[in-house]
Amino acid sequence: MPAVLGLEGSANKVGVGVVRDGAVLANPRRTYVTPPGTGFLPGDTARHHRAVILDLLQEALTEAGLTSQEIDCVAYTKGPGMGAPLVSVAVVARTVAQLWNKPLLGVNHCIGHIEMGRLITGATSPTVLYVSGGNTQVIAYSERRYRIFGETIDIAVGNCLDRFARVLKISNDPSPGYNIEQMAKRGKKLVELPYTVKGMDVSFSGILSFIEDAAQRMLATGECTPEDLCFSLQETVFAMLVEITERAMAHCGSQEALIVGGVGCNLRLQEMMETMCQERGARLFATDERFCIDNGAMIAQAGWEMFRAGHRTPLSDSGITQRYRTDEVEVTWRD
Amino acid sequence: MQAADAGAGGGVEGADDGADGPGSPGGAGEATAAALGRAPPVTRPRHAPRPGGDAAATAGRTGGPDAPSALCVPFPSAVEAEIACGSLAPDAEPHGGAVEKQLTVRGSVLAVRWRATNPRLLRISIISFLDQLSLVMRTMQRFGPPATR
Numbered sequence: 001m002p003a004v005l006g007l008e009g010s011a012n013k014v015g016v017g018v019v020r021d022g023a024v025l026a027n028p029r030r031t032y033v034t035p036p037g038t039g040f041l042p043g044d045t046a047r048h049h050r051a052v053i054l055d056l057l058q059e060a061l062t063e064a065g066l067t068s069q070e071i072d073c074v075a076y077t078k079g080p081g082m083g084a085p086l087v088s089v090a091v092v093a094r095t096v097a098q099l100w101n102k103p104l105l106g107v108n109h110c111i112g113h114i115e116m117g118r119l120i121t122g123a124t125s126p127t128v129l130y131v132s133g134g135n136t137q138v139i140a141y142s143e144r145r146y147r148i149f150g151e152t153i154d155i156a157v158g159n160c161l162d163r164f165a166r167v168l169k170i171s172n173d174p175s176p177g178y179n180i181e182q183m184a185k186r187g188k189k190l191v192e193l194p195y196t197v198k199g200m201d202v203s204f205s206g207i208l209s210f211i212e213d214a215a216q217r218m219l220a221t222g223e224c225t226p227e228d229l230c231f232s233l234q235e236t237v238f239a240m241l242v243e244i245t246e247r248a249m250a251h252c253g254s255q256e257a258l259i260v261g262g263v264g265c266n267l268r269l270q271e272m273m274e275t276m277c278q279e280r281g282a283r284l285f286a287t288d289e290r291f292c293i294d295n296g297a298m299i300a301q302a303g304w305e306m307f308r309a310g311h312r313t314p315l316s317d318s319g320i321t322q323r324y325r326t327d328e329v330e331v332t333w334r335d
Numbered sequence: 336m337q338a339a340d341a342g343a344g345g346g347v348e349g350a351d352d353g354a355d356g357p358g359s360p361g362g363a364g365e366a367t368a369a370a371l372g373r374a375p376p377v378t379r380p381r382h383a384p385r386p387g388g389d390a391a392a393t394a395g396r397t398g399g400p401d402a403p404s405a406l407c408v409p410f411p412s413a414v415e416a417e418i419a420c421g422s423l424a425p426d427a428e429p430h431g432g433a434v435e436k437q438l439t440v441r442g443s444v445l446a447v448r449w450r451a452t453n454p455r456l457l458r459i460s461i462i463s464f465l466d467q468l469s470l471v472m473r474t475m476q477r478f479g480p481p482a483t484r
Contacts, residue, residue: 094422
């Protein structure tokens with residue numbers, strides 16, 4: 001019954017989680033929130049994580065009711081993500097692994113999301129839509145790899161939403177995406193935006209440029225409200241995501257879809273995906289904000305699977321990496 | 336993998352939580368400094384560029400733009416120095432090969448050596464290293480001592 005500690009901090013959320021045999025024993029998290037109109041920079045984010053991570057680690061152990069000796073493995077996010085924040089978390093993981101004489105495991109952040117999604121929802125072999133501020137991928141498992149069927153060719157959908165929020169000076173608390181979602185509910189007018197699906201892939205940077213420009217013009221003339229723009233952006237980008245997920249499901253003959261990543265908290269996206277799934281006779285799975293948003297327990301869960309399958313990360317190989325493809329990992333814990 | 340709109344990896348703005356200047360060496364002093372939440376005493380890098388000096392003047396003083404900078408960090412024991420080295424060595428320096436950093440352990444001292452041609456990148460690397468070193472030390476204080484092997 002291994003108990004695994006997981007440390008995550010690849011973007012502006014830092015979290016420490018403890019998982020044992022499919023039970024999440026603890027999952028505290030803190031978010032670095034910047035003022036409206038600004039985004040988070042790597043150095044400042046790393047400074048935030050360094051200031052709170054040891055408290056989080058203590059909280060996690062206390063909440064789990066475990067001592068350091070009862071932890072069997074220390075897992076951390078090896079990548080992908082932002083450099084300085086990743087390093088800040090990795091050095092703590094390496095230090096406690098050495099202090100407590102426990103094996104270390106470097107986990108792929110995307111796989112963390114997938115494994116937590118599978119655990120919490122019980123989905124057996126879903127087509128996964130992974131959407132966050134840093135990533136947008138459609139993934140399906142096949143023969144020991146999480147294969148990327150479709151992805152963004154430029155920026156992540158969450159990045160598009162977050163940067164649009166800055167233009168409107170929407171608050172980043174608790175997250176820009178959440179606030180866009182609330183404003184979108186009050187939108188009435190659909191503003192036509194570019195729709196950029198490219199085969200199995202999507203593109204968002206053109207939509208962002210367009211809507212940043214449109215916002216300036218249309219808000220000045222009163223042609224539409226900020227709520228209308230939030231509504232229009234969501235409707236457009238989410239429809240694109242539903243399309244590429246459906247395309248992958250059709251290719252794989254899949255009857256299950258799973259949404260993971262911070263943008264997966266969005267109820268409108270879940271609603272649109274549910275409609276598509278029902279039309280296909282498929283089932284939709286989603287998790288709540290404890291697990292869609294970056295968290296430590298998802299790293300612990302992926303680490304738990306990897307640990308039981310015999311993976312280990314020697315210190316010399318434990319360096320973080322900002323680029324880490326989901327299909328680079330050999331998924332030996334599934335057949 | 337699609338990156339977020341991240342800046343270049345690893346860069347650190349400001350030096351607000353870097354180590355203090357030369358402090359008194361010695362175990363008791365260190366433990367006190369550490370307990371107060373301050374970074375432990377470290378020797379000032381011998382060849383670090385001075386603020387306000389231009390690259391040429393600094394280079395002249397230190398004998399060339401490629402001159403190494405060095406830091407010696409004392410730990411209470413060899414085991415702890417090794418742990419710190421194990422935690423801080425694995426991550427590659429950002430910005431390609433512009434800055435080289437080498438960590439070695441001599442007894443209970445962690446020795447760090449930098450070689451860089453760009454003074455600004457060198458400064459960033461040193462500051463970033465000190466920030467991460469401080470975190471490693473706080474982690475060891477809070478979650479140590481090392482378990483018996």
